[in-house]
Amino acid sequence: MSTTSDDDRSERRFAVVVNPTKISEALPELINEAAERGGWSEPLWLETTADDPGRRMAQQARDAGVQTVLAVGGDGTVRVVASELAGSGVGLGIVPEGTGNLLARNLGIPLTESEAIAVALGESSRDLDIVRISTDDDASADRFTVMAGLGLDAAIMSNTDEALKAKIGSIAYVAAALQHLGREPRRMRITVDDHRRLERRAILCLIGNVGAVQGDIELIPGALPDDGLLDVVVASPRRLRHWFAVALRLITRRERSGDRIDQLTGRRVVVEIDQPEDYELDGDTIGQCRRLVAEIEPGALQVRAPVDDR
Numbered sequence: 001m002s003t004t005s006d007d008d009r010s011e012r013r014f015a016v017v018v019n020p021t022k023i024s025e026a027l028p029e030l031i032n033e034a035a036e037r038g039g040w041s042e043p044l045w046l047e048t049t050a051d052d053p054g055r056r057m058a059q060q061a062r063d064a065g066v067q068t069v070l071a072v073g074g075d076g077t078v079r080v081v082a083s084e085l086a087g088s089g090v091g092l093g094i095v096p097e098g099t100g101n102l103l104a105r106n107l108g109i110p111l112t113e114s115e116a117i118a119v120a121l122g123e124s125s126r127d128l129d130i131v132r133i134s135t136d137d138d139a140s141a142d143r144f145t146v147m148a149g150l151g152l153d154a155a156i157m158s159n160t161d162e163a164l165k166a167k168i169g170s171i172a173y174v175a176a177a178l179q180h181l182g183r184e185p186r187r188m189r190i191t192v193d194d195h196r197r198l199e200r201r202a203i204l205c206l207i208g209n210v211g212a213v214q215g216d217i218e219l220i221p222g223a224l225p226d227d228g229l230l231d232v233v234v235a236s237p238r239r240l241r242h243w244f245a246v247a248l249r250l251i252t253r254r255e256r257s258g259d260r261i262d263q264l265t266g267r268r269v270v271v272e273i274d275q276p277e278d279y280e281l282d283g284d285t286i287g288q289c290r291r292l293v294a295e296i297e298p299g300a301l302q303v304r305a306p307v308d309d310r
């Protein structure tokens, strides 16, 4: 019988999917020490590459039968690892090393390496929704955890100066948004849960699982990562005063009347656009599409995070 506890112990193993271009020299040592302290076996160390930001590595970790995978890197690394772990029951730990660190910030995961590692290997876990997404005729699905954006938002993400973003956070987004003032709106048709339909000449459509972006800007008020719902925001400013209202919403983090913003919630969202438009997932511009389908997968992702005390 005494072998039972030994077996249990040897079975406690985690993997580290790490973007090696993002980490400090001290990180491997910090992780190994934490593993030893917590009674884990030697971690399975898997590095991402320029061609694969973590997809194959997360699959490898899952196949190896680990209980937890630590995603160490920026939002791109975290998104891809989360996408592969969804529905598997394998826990996700996050050691944020990017500039945005959107999911970590939204979940109150510490931004310093040693504290983040402690949370990632700790007992506290939350079941989060994740969003399955497909674009145009591409049947292969991808996923995001924070938000998808079409239009202005994707343009901002690809244009926002990285150094500025690191220094002044939200102001950089507003500065980038102002560069796009006067951007041509696109005819967008948004269908929620197959029956509610909205047609707008819009500059931006956000589909959010989580409401806040960098600098604690609450882009989608009320969006919660574990309510089983997607929150959709469509901005269709026509006149300068509408633009100002949109900017004010960003700055004051409050819903405003008269800012030409529609907000809807549902489980499945289809966006159709009259011509190809940029889209981003969790802050990374992915490409262009004319049709995007997003579907919530409630509670499919187990994230090691501090207890939610809202």
Ligand SMILES: Nc1ncnc2c1ncn2[C@@H]1O[C@H](COP(=O)(O)OP(=O)(O)OP(=O)(O)O)[C@@H](O)[C@H]1O
Pocket: 019, 020, 021, 022, 047, 048, 049, 050, 051, 052, 053, 072, 073, 074, 075, 076, 077, 078, 097, 098, 099, 100, 101, 102, 283
């Ligand atoms: N070994 C590697 N060598 C070079 N580039 C890599 C390597 N591993 C990953 N990458 C690149 O890093 C990118 C992912 O970066 P990651 O999301 O970790 O940080 P980030 O984009 O700077 O984060 P943030 O958006 O939060 O600032 C991918 O586009 C990938 O091409």
